[in-house]
Amino acid sequence: MRLIAMRHAKSDWSAETGSDHARPLNDRGVKSAKAMGDWLRAHGYLPDLVLCSTATRTRQTLDFLALEAPVQFEDSLYHASACTMLDSVEGATGDTVLLIGHNPGMAEFARKMVRTPPAHPRFHDYPTCATLVMEITAPDWASVDFGMGEVLDFAIPREVIAQTEKAG
Template structure:
């Protein structure tokens, strides 16, 4: 089974009266989310279930990657992902992942980073090191697991296939 951990793209801090939950993506975030969507498409990374936080910036990130997904995915907007933003998403994955072969979480930090670190068992040394240094906005970690149901997910059992940051793809922003 494959897990995609996508941190929402860069949000706009310009409107001070907005609650954190209501912050939209800024211009750079919109471009980065589309770029990540294109990356997913070009690399045949197609989740069949997406669990997305209910916040504005995560929903906008989702909206910008969906046009690059050639298949329909079950999409679940979950307040638990926003509410557990300071913790880990492991329990959310176990509860809501089911038997989805390709599961995506679109969430927040520090929980996205914490979840990735918690699940990483093996992977390319550079990707593993990058993951532990910083999990920037718009970044994507892709893990493979040898399980049949997300309820069986255990820490340190994932193989980190790749860790991609928008700046890794930034040369393509102007294409």
């Protein structure tokens, strides 16, 4: 099984939404989400199921990823702890699951899930739209626990965008 752990893209702190939950993406966030969607497709990291926080910025991140997969929006993923994220994953189905959430929980979740962290300097602070792809060794999602992930890939939008611009 494969698990993709993504933090939402950059949000707009200047937006007057009245609540943190309703804060949208900014222009950089939109560009980052589109780039990470392209990166996921280019590498064949396509989810069978998306587990997504109900916050506006996570929903918009998902929209701009432009992936074709069933989605479960979960209130419990809004500013969730690593343990809450694990609980959500344990109820998943399919071979590849994309989890979209928030820091600090997402950074903690990623650190706890992998046996050995990637050698990337930004892994521990998990910047916006950071994406970890890991292989999970378990008989099913209900059996998943911390420490079962083997890192397949880790990327951040700034580097993905720079590589795309360099190649283009």
